[in-house]
Amino acid sequence: MNIALIGVGNVGAALLRQLHGRAARVAREAGEPVTVLRAAVRDPRKVRDCPDPIFGYTRDVGEVLTDARIDALVELAGGEDWLPVLSSFLRSRRPVVTANKALLARHGPALLALAEQHGAPLRFEAAVGGAVPIIRTLLDSRRVDHLTYVGGVLNGTANFLLDRIAGGTDYETALEEARQAGFAEADPSDDVDGLDAARKLSVLAQLAFGAAVPPEAWPRAGIARLGPRMLRAALRPDERVKLVAEAWETTDGVTGYVGPAILPASAFLARPSGAENAVVIDGTPGGPTALMGLGAGGDATASQVVADLVAVARARRAADPVEHLMPVEPVEVLSPRLSARLVGLNPRSLNALWGQLPPGTPHDPDARLVGPMDARSLLALADRYGVHLLIERRGGALLQAPPAPL
Numbered sequence: 001m002n003i004a005l006i007g008v009g010n011v012g013a014a015l016l017r018q019l020h021g022r023a024a025r026v027a028r029e030a031g032e033p034v035t036v037l038r039a040a041v042r043d044p045r046k047v048r049d050c051p052d053p054i055f056g057y058t059r060d061v062g063e064v065l066t067d068a069r070i071d072a073l074v075e076l077a078g079g080e081d082w083l084p085v086l087s088s089f090l091r092s093r094r095p096v097v098t099a100n101k102a103l104l105a106r107h108g109p110a111l112l113a114l115a116e117q118h119g120a121p122l123r124f125e126a127a128v129g130g131a132v133p134i135i136r137t138l139l140d141s142r143r144v145d146h147l148t149y150v151g152g153v154l155n156g157t158a159n160f161l162l163d164r165i166a167g168g169t170d171y172e173t174a175l176e177e178a179r180q181a182g183f184a185e186a187d188p189s190d191d192v193d194g195l196d197a198a199r200k201l202s203v204l205a206q207l208a209f210g211a212a213v214p215p216e217a218w219p220r221a222g223i224a225r226l227g228p229r230m231l232r233a234a235l236r237p238d239e240r241v242k243l244v245a246e247a248w249e250t251t252d253g254v255t256g257y258v259g260p261a262i263l264p265a266s267a268f269l270a271r272p273s274g275a276e277n278a279v280v281i282d283g284t285p286g287g288p289t290a291l292m293g294l295g296a297g298g299d300a301t302a303s304q305v306v307a308d309l310v311a312v313a314r315a316r317r318a319a320d321p322v323e324h325l326m327p328v329e330p331v332e333v334l335s336p337r338l339s340a341r342l343v344g345l346n347p348r349s350l351n352a353l354w355g356q357l358p359p360g361t362p363h364d365p366d367a368r369l370v371g372p373m374d375a376r377s378l379l380a381l382a383d384r385y386g387v388h389l390l391i392e393r394r395g396g397a398l399l400q401a402p403p404a405p406l
């Protein structure tokens with residue numbers, strides 16, 4: 001199977017290394033050799049830490065697409081602009097593999113519909129959870145279960161930062177350490193404001209509930225500028241804070257949020273450290289399932305791209321090569337009712353805030369606890385007063401049930 005690759009950065013270079021270093025194993029699993037013929041990059045002259053594609057690098061993506069020798073496209077460049085390129089490739093009835101969560105979060109439903117219409121597989125295991133095989137798990141579970149919950153710790157950068165801050169390091173130093181360790185990009189805003197986790201939640205909600213939700217639609221709080229003193233004051237020894245992204249079905253529709261949450265230290269979702277991710281799904285009759293593993297890093301992520309390529313190669317010989325998914329429909333996300341501990345505000349401003357709560361809202365000023373209340377109103381209130389909120393999460397070891405009133 002001849003591949004065209006777009007993007008040879010962290011993940012693309014690791015893919016070229018793995019396809020080269022494990023060529024015999026991949027060929028055995030795929031049933032044929034898997035060869036990268038051509039790769040499109042921004043700068044073809046850049047020195048790269050990987051074997052070169054057979055016909056080298058180009059800046060011209062069009063050249064890659066029109067090459068009739070190409071059997072499948074792998075897109076590892078990132079960003080939302082690749083929709084026309086991936087669409088046109090699927091229309092040519094050839095498979096596409098991508099790790100692009102930004103694109104899938106917004107255009108996944110359209111791309112999946114095209115894939116089905118033209119009988120060309122679209123696979124994206126590496127887009128959520130890095131090496132954690134959550135997409136396959138969801139697709140398999142979905143065939144037999146009615147899924148009711150999906151949630152997890154989906155952003156390694158935020159996880160690394162929160163670990164360090166809870167350990168006493170200030171936000172800026174933790175960010176610098178994350179950059180040094182390769183866990184944070186030069187501009188980490190999508191990670192620390194929760195947008196990256198929201199994109200992943202959108203992809204998971206498409207598969208779990210058939211719900212097309214743009215990433216901005218989830219009620220969302222980030223972790224920027226959370227400090228060690230705030231966390232020390234807010235957390236008990238048996239508690240941890242994680243950036244959680246979760247969505248669940250209610251009788252009225254789909255609801256969910258992204259935000260820093262206080263979890264019992266014994267909970268599964270409290271376990272991932274550093275760049276690790278953890279995901280829990282629940283449904284009937286299967287019950288809850290939990291997965292954890294490396295959520296980022298070139299090699300970990302590329303391993304799932306290889307897995308997708310093996311699946312695509314096998315599907316080429318199958319009578320029915322595409323995944324048949326349930327229809328994905330646009331839905332309006334309902335705002336969940338959440339409770340939160342408020343941190344990082346002086347007592348005077350906090351007193352003013354209590355006065356602004358909608359009448360009848362449960363709150364405990366001594367514990368700085370508010371709610372349950374509508375998540376969007378809670379976020380607006382926190383914004384207005386410049387206060388951080390840490391969402392209260394309780395439940396059994398897997399926390400797979402939605403947040404319950406305290």
Ligand SMILES: NC(=O)c1ccc[n+]([C@@H]2O[C@H](COP(=O)([O-])OP(=O)(O)OC[C@H]3O[C@@H](n4cnc5c(N)ncnc54)[C@H](OP(=O)(O)O)[C@@H]3O)[C@@H](O)[C@H]2O)c1
Nearest residue numbers: 007008009010011040041042043076077078099100296297
């Ligand atoms: N890194 C991770 O741990 C991870 C984990 C899960 C998913 N992902 C996803 O995997 C994808 C790739 O991530 P990455 O970390 O490997 O990114 P990266 O290191 O920034 O690499 C991006 C690559 O795309 C190329 N590129 C950018 N714009 C291009 C254009 N217009 N035409 C042709 N090539 C272009 C760049 O070329 P140059 O090299 O010439 O600049 C570079 O090779 C993204 O969708 C990301 O969200 C990454």
